[in-house]
Amino acid sequence: MTMTLVQGTHEITVDGVRQVFHVAGAGPVCLVHSGGPGIEWRYLRLPALEEHLTMVYLEPIGTGSSGRLDDPRDYRIDTYARFVHGVVEHLDVPSVFLLGHSHGGFVVQRYALDHPGRVAGAILYSTSPVTGEEFWNDAMARIAAFPERLPHRPAAAEIPAAFQRALAAQDDEAYTTSLREILPAYFADYWTREQDLEPLRAALRAWIDPMRGEEPAPFDVRGELRSLVVPVLIISGVHDFFGGTRWARLAQELIPGSRLAVLEESGHMGHLEQPEEFTRVIAGFAVAGADVSAGRTAR
Template identity: 30%
Template sequence: MPVLSARDGTRLAYRVIGRQDDGASGEPLLCVPGGPMRASSYLGALGGLSGRRRLVMLDLRGTGGSGRPVDPATYRCDRQVDDVEALREHLGLERVDLLAHSAGGDLAILYAARHPERVRSLTLVAGRARALGVDFTVEHRREAMELRKGEPWFEAGRAAFEAVLAGSASEADWEAVVPFFYGRWDAAALAHARGELAETNERAAELYASPEAFDPLAARRAVAGLDARVLVLAGELDGGPLPRVAVEIAAAFPAGTAVVQPGAGHFPWLDDPGWFVEAVAGFLDQAGGD
């Protein structure tokens, strides 16, 4: 894996997927993983988006091929903005197309707030937006769960979710709630879910969203003047964020648009790769990524 040095000397690794001779075109698409603090390998090739864009997937510090920092406080989301900027500088890009998934949405939003002149487009896939003071709630999760009543695993999953909330969940309960995150609970989804533990730096995840990381009022003021198109893509069946919350997130940006992928959960590129790729690649084309 290619590597670079962060400003504090931490080794950062990234993967490059897709080549122009494979059909990938335009500027690279910088991809920030979620988890939080899950290695970028779980993103795969984003359902084949690598055939349309060259993907540069950053392993956040302490995950995947990246090194662990001397100071664990640098796992905090706002402290990692400098790592994204270091990657941009390393690649020699004046402006970037930036894509973030899930908890990576907070990092991408903070990057756009701090370096608005460096962002050409921003794509938030099931993106979290605590950086803007917007988040999902327990009731949002319950609302989304009710959409899955017809699934054979629904009753066990709902009971397990309540056990998680009560703090009495067993390992089996944690496993039982996982299908809610996928639009289709099949062999591919199961294999994807099984990789989470090994791919995640749990200690770093605990520090990532420390309250000190976020100043929503300041972030909202900063992105209110963002000269970049923003896409917020939500899964129809996802509770984090619900589609209507995705609309709220998009409204924080001058050129923000929300789209809902039918039948998708929290990992929409797995549920319908074709739909996902067309939606994201089409947005990037319109945003000037070519």
């Protein structure tokens, strides 16, 4: 069933805190949660998908025009998921597709596990079912090896040191500056499309999440995913420094009936590196899921 939502920017209150989101496109509803945590949503604007889906882009709590939490310890995955639920409830549709990128993928997994009846399908994009020491050691090893992977790009040699500066950032300005410095690490080869991507880089903004995406215990839903009953599409780029396809393949093994789409020429930003393939696999997944949902409703 196709729902009609009012296009444009919207603001609601969840637990007394402002939550802003943007609606664009037509078709089944797909709520989008960007990554970081703390990165402004616009880098994940998906105009091509708006031709197939009604895209609902969150400004995650603590970023952009959305409100800030009084207690920095509340920036937890379950908190982000609670704000997602507030928007889903406000939209008043039977179910929604969810697209979570990177840290947003953690949020989507948590939400789909807690509220499967509200999820038409989950799209886990450049994410993982687990973090912790092994996850981060793997990512840091890939960052250290980044200059070796692109020896013909002199600027690649600067990425490992810039990444350490990003990890050490203590305020929003420093974090934003560092994120712009390390942006090439998120691509298979940023410099092949540097002219097109520089405006994105210049406009990128970020806000410090005091928890830095981690919590007292690392994110780990491996023990729960075997019971996940919603349709799941997993998208992963071969050159993603967050493990390549390692963690995506683990998620596929754990989630019954899940589908994995591997982007051979992408890093962490497949929607910008292979946009046609990215759009095609998501549109196909959503159309199939919407047909199944409509059939259930008809019965």
